[in-house]
Amino acid sequence: MTAQSTLAGIQPRRFGFVEWFRPGEFSRTEEILPDILSSGASFLRTHLSWAEYLAPGGQDWFDWLIPKLGRSIDLLPCLHYTPPSLSRTGRSSGAPIDLKSYADFVDHVLDRYGQHFTHVELWNEPNNLLDWDWREDGDFMLFCQMVGGAAYWARKRGFKPVLGGPCPFDPYWLNLMGERGVLNVVDAVGFHGFPGTWDSEEGAWGGWDMHLGEMRKILGRFNPAAEIWITETGYSTWRNDEMEQARRFIKALSVPADRMYWYSWRDVPADVPVQEGLWFDPRHYHLGAVTDDNQPKLLARLLMEGGVARLDEVSRLASPNLATGAAPIVITGGSGFIGSNLADSFLKDGKDVVILDNLSRPGVDQNLAWLTARHGRRVHPLLADIRDLRSIEAGFTDAEAVFHFAAQTAVTTSIERPLDDFETNARGTINVLEAVRKAGRQAPVIFASTNKVYGALDDLKMLERDRCYAPAVDAIRLRGIGEDRPLDFCTPYGCSKGVADQYMLDYLKSFSIPTAVLRMSCIYGPRQFGTEDQGWVAHFLIRALSGAPISIYGDGRQVRDILFVDDAVAAYRAVLDNIDRVSGQAFNLGGGPGNAVSLLDVLQAIETLTGQRLETSFGDWRAGDQLYFVADTRKLETNVGWRARMGWKDGLRALGNWLVDNRFEGQALMGERRKVSA
Missing domain, CATH: 3.20.20.80 (Glycosidases)
Structure with a gap:
């Protein structure tokens, strides 16, 4: 040629x-x-x-x-x-x-x-x-x-x-x-x-x-x-x-x-x-x-996934249309699991949404393509990295409100590359806050924090039961961990998210920017690309539906209060609706005691849903892993009128059916394609 x-x-x-x-x-x-x-x-x-x-x-x-x-x-x-x-x-x-x-x-x-x-x-x-x-x-x-x-x-x-x-x-x-x-x-x-x-x-x-x-x-x-x-x-x-x-x-x-x-x-x-x-x-x-x-950057990852055609496909998503005169909702990490579900809820209400994402997590461009296909020009992709202040500032100019989900999300990755973890979670959060401050509109900023800011909870005495751990203190066993629990940053991930958590609250005090923090437990549901390091409920289901073995770190009796993503979206929206009353506060967000389950419980439920025996193995505990975390969500419920509505077994079934329809369509699953049982 x-x-x-x-x-x-x-x-x-x-x-x-x-x-x-x-x-x-x-x-x-x-x-x-x-x-x-x-x-x-x-x-x-x-x-x-x-x-x-x-x-x-x-x-x-x-x-x-x-x-x-x-x-x-x-x-x-x-x-x-x-x-x-x-x-x-x-x-x-x-x-x-x-x-x-x-x-x-x-x-x-x-x-x-x-x-x-x-x-x-x-x-x-x-x-x-x-x-x-x-x-x-x-x-x-x-x-x-x-x-x-x-x-x-x-x-x-x-x-x-x-x-x-x-x-x-x-x-x-x-x-x-x-x-x-x-x-x-x-x-x-x-x-x-x-x-x-x-x-x-x-x-x-x-x-x-x-x-x-x-x-x-x-x-x-x-x-x-x-x-x-x-x-x-x-x-x-x-x-x-x-x-x-x-x-x-x-x-x-x-x-x-x-x-x-x-x-x-x-x-x-x-x-x-x-x-x-x-x-x-x-x-x-x-x-x-x-x-x-x-470590592959976006260019290498896309080329290795599908060559120039894959690169073309994703590049076509990068077409921001910010000059519409609308006051958009800005969602950092908006192509991710929770971000894309939240974006969809606002878009269905007729809002314009800026999706700020660097597409670093494999597969999330599919979520962006899904949003664009459903909502057209009201989706405004801004494909940039929150670590690069210069490239993100324009996205916040007319923002009505900001939801900050973009983050490095894995404890294991934070231990392997603590500097990268800090730059994304701590420096990236300050960049977001500074972009909002520079825009001068005092847009509310709602931040996705983590229960890891409470540390490993090593001081809590635990009862070792057959399939789970339980706190020895009756009040915690009945209600979970409250926001009055002292902060105790643990692992680089906990430290970087904790720093971001505190900067978020301080920007109300120092700069009068309305902010709120949601310290999340384990969220699961459709549009999640779960991995061994993050998003474990989806990861377990994906492995099960693939007929692949599942690795457990620890003994499987550790307990989490898992929350379906629709309930998480409702919580974020409720906080925004009540931002004048709740600004400057942190809230725990999780499924609460009613959705507290051990890993062994979830594995058993997946076996029931799929009708297949799972192949599992057990390895060493991972750094900072809590034996038990269940969020006491009463403060959130009282202040914004929110509560978790989806029971964990129904939520697990809903996620399984979505995975079968969207991730395994046309493929043989364990000998035949099957819906998870009703």
Whole structure:
């Protein structure tokens, strides 16, 4: 496919990644390569450093790396970095003393590895302002002789040379390459562009169409057959705007170029220097589609779920329509389980709703698609991350009220990555409050907190019964845990949510913003994507309906008061309706003593509903796990007139039927598709 054909409306859908592998990174390469392939990538661009090749162990490293990569994917090696001992400037970006030695190195590489690639990129950073000595080669004559001679020889040997591209793009430099004859001996020309990431590029960036049009015009004069390759483009998520990274990827994939290489697959670890002489800039370290510890960002997750088609599907949801003049309800985490159910209830009443979500939880985009299909243009998706204040502020400008559900929700994840947990739950909550304060409308903010702010409740004496734990104190056993229970933050998750809980209450005192906090027990119901770490009732049912084993942490006798989501939605709405009276207060929200059940009780009920014996196993207790938590909800009931209406067995049946209809439709469940029993 040529650039001209894409201009006619045929968009290229194949793509590649750029990934630099440092000498000795055998295990990192083994980890990354399968993931790149699973993303649907067709191409991989990596560097083959002349300086590293001649360093001790360098040849052995590339003898392993290049065949490893080239056997799995269409490989583009970028040959650059002069050995300092051979450089005119003593630096790796300088021209070699003997210009022909670069062509000799290229010739050697083609002999040794040529069976593993068809194209070879020739480059040596002529626009690197920190390293390139303009006095040594002010008119690029040395560069042209070095690269032009190597390209001529590579072409003569049957390979296709690619001329690397400067960043920012310089049409005068490219035209000079044409006048000097370099463009005549290459098959493709690279383009580097990182719109939206580098401040230094903002003043020069004119858009993909303009810059690639300039390239095509120059190539038309000197080599009309040459292709245009985007050899580097990307977007840094240093502000946690992963949706914007996904959008930029889709945009780069649709521009009139013959290939697109995204920089990069994995973030650079913070302890690895990106470029000698550069001060620390966080943008350099967050350009990957996955984090440095291999956690997929939205871009990688969507590509691995279904390639470009899946990315297209989700990107189409990102179409906010905020300029309607309406005063919307804003729901952060609005694509999530409780958020989407609450949004649906307001939308059915004719309200406009802003859905602020970063889609980080797999599957929640289905909830957003469901809301959009049901309610059309009254749904306003704002796909952004609450950690990025700049990207979310516009969503709160005209807000009538705000419900804040967006959070990191798993204790286990908080222990593995406490900094990320804090940034989302604590810093993200302050961002939401500050966005509301800046809007100046004093919109009420109602926050989804957690019973984990009361700690592990280790001081409560428990009675060990056959299938459950029960408090020894009669009053607690009869009524549950009240709001007068002292706060006792436990685990990073409990700490971050507790901090957010207290900031929420303080913003009424300090800034007169009406706020209320609901400290939730276990909520369950339709539209929940339960996992082992969070949403355990739905997780148990999903595993049971899949015929999969269920893991229990602890002995299964721990007790929770589970609450059906319709009742939770009613509670949140009741708090908003009474915000003038309840502002500045925290309330417990759960099923109460009437819906207090042990994990063993729920498993037994699921066996009855499905008619199947469950396969279960028991493991160690998890950090901060409470033997017993049942919410005393009398304060909420008294203040807003709310009470739980759905009994837990009826709620479990309703969730099971929804799962069968929506998650397992058309599939065989344990030998046959069945409704859970009435």
